Structure formats: C-alpha cells, structure tokens
Amino acid sequence: MAAYSRWDSDMTIEPSSDTVLPTRQSLLSRLRDWQNQDGWRKFFDTYWRLIYNVARKSGLADAQAQDVVQNTFIYLSRRMPNFHYDPARGSFKSWLRVVTRSRIHVYLRQQKADEKFRREPLPSAKSQETDGLEEIPALAGDALDEVWQREWEENLLNTALHRLRSKVSSQQLLIFRLATLGDLPLIQVAKKLGVSLAQVYLARHRVGKLFNTEVLRLRRETE
Incomplete structure (x- = not known):
C-alpha cells in the first residue's frame, strides 16, 4: 500500500460522529431542503476542511479562508432548493470544485475592491500612495485545480481512516x-x-x- 505524505495528525479535531462522504443523490436530495439540519450538518462536517485547505493554498490567511468557507455554505444554502444536478455533465467532486473555486474568486475580487476603496484619496487630499493596487495572492485556474485534487484526495483518505474507528x-x-x-x-x-x-x-x-x-x-x- 502506498504511503501518503500528509495526514491529519490530531485525530481529535475530526467530527465525533461517524461521518461519511454522502452519495451524490442522497446528499443533494437532502440539501434541497434548507431546514434539513442533519443533512447540512453532515455536509459541513465532511467538506468544510477541504474548502478551508483549498482556500489557504490559494494564498488566503486563516481568517480569510474561514470567510470563504462561510460564504461557500451560505451560497449553497441559497441555491440548493432550485438546483438540479445533472450527472452527465460531471461528477459531484467536479461540481463542488467549481463552486469552491468561484467562491474563492468572488472573495478575492471583493477584497481587492475594498482595498481600492480604502486607498482612494479624498478629492481635496494629496495622496502619497501609488495608483497601482497590490495583487492579492491567488492561484490560476489550473494550479487551483491541482490543489483541489490533492486536498480532495487527502480529505477522502482521512474520512476513510476516520470510518475505521467503529x-x-x-x-x-x-x-x-x-x-x-x-x-x-x-x-x-x-x-x-x-x-x-x-x-x-x-x-x-x-x-x-x-x-x-x-x-x-x-x-x-x-x-
């Protein structure tokens, strides 16, 4: 068996419940009901760390990555009631990757806009700052997809390992x-x-x- 280079060494921070990656069909059917607290809790417990790690690898700080996690689940909760998943267009894994990547990009755009607003001088003020806005660290699409693949794999393996506890x-x-x-x-x-x-x-x-x-x-x- 191949050995994996990175594992969650502190198993106590994993959810105490017997969490398992849900199937696409059962997962999405439960998430269409935003009042299904059990379904949303299991979904969050299973995937929040994956989304957080991808955001961190995209160049975001801890607090920023936590914001992305929160924004991603808020986005999903608002859109799932009318969402229709077509497996012919891609896997659940690919679907969640696209959602996560879009939330990271939206967050980065908002951060840049907020920073530009804070740097904008008043009409009567003499600004000593440069006109250029420093770029917020971000991975290009292909690089972000590679990060997603690695983090997805580790999340899946950690989940399998967690299941063995019982x-x-x-x-x-x-x-x-x-x-x-x-x-x-x-x-x-x-x-x-x-x-x-x-x-x-x-x-x-x-x-x-x-x-x-x-x-x-x-x-x-x-x-």
Whole structure:
C-alpha cells in the first residue's frame, strides 16, 4: 500500500460522529431542503476542511479562508432548493470544485475592491500612495485545480481512516497509522507500542484491507 505524505495528525479535531462522504443523490436530495439540519450538518462536517485547505493554498490567511468557507455554505444554502444536478455533465467532486473555486474568486475580487476603496484619496487630499493596487495572492485556474485534487484526495483518505474507528480497536488503528501511513519500520512500531511483531503484521494486514475497501467505496460514491 502506498504511503501518503500528509495526514491529519490530531485525530481529535475530526467530527465525533461517524461521518461519511454522502452519495451524490442522497446528499443533494437532502440539501434541497434548507431546514434539513442533519443533512447540512453532515455536509459541513465532511467538506468544510477541504474548502478551508483549498482556500489557504490559494494564498488566503486563516481568517480569510474561514470567510470563504462561510460564504461557500451560505451560497449553497441559497441555491440548493432550485438546483438540479445533472450527472452527465460531471461528477459531484467536479461540481463542488467549481463552486469552491468561484467562491474563492468572488472573495478575492471583493477584497481587492475594498482595498481600492480604502486607498482612494479624498478629492481635496494629496495622496502619497501609488495608483497601482497590490495583487492579492491567488492561484490560476489550473494550479487551483491541482490543489483541489490533492486536498480532495487527502480529505477522502482521512474520512476513510476516520470510518475505521467503529470497526477496529484504537490500538490496531494506531499500529496501521504508524506502520503504513507513517513509514515507521515494523520492528520500531512494535517496540514503541509494546506489542509483538506478529500483532503489528496482523493489525497492518487487517486494517489495510478495511481501509482500501472504504477508500474504493468512497471513490465510487463521489467521483
């Protein structure tokens, strides 16, 4: 199994509920009802970190990225009641990418407009500032799409890993993370956790099979 370079090391910040990436059909049908608090909560819990990370990689600061997350979900809540998803035009993954990218671009335009307004001198004042407006950091379309792909992949893998909490023991999950995702030699994993090498092999094999199955299932549902 390939090891992944970046993982959410603090698992305690993940949602405590058994969150799973919903299928396109069930997700969108629930989100059309803006009063469906459970559906919107699950959607937010599953995707807010993805949107936040993409915004951060686009050059936004922490507070700005949080604004983008908020603006994205407000935008979705206002438009979902009349939204009709056509799977023939693209996957759920691509649809959410387009929405997120548009919200980032809208936010950047608004920031630039606000900055220009603040720099605009009064008619009677003598401005010492230059006429040019410094560009707010932003990724071009292709670069942003690459960031989205990487963050989507990590979000999916973290979700699959989170799902395993209800299927394996915490010790087995820790062994799997250290031995496979952390690239730590198996003998060191055994010494670190005070378990036998046989336990490490068994946990890595069992959890690995469950992990791969969950990842494949999530890909079928969302991509």
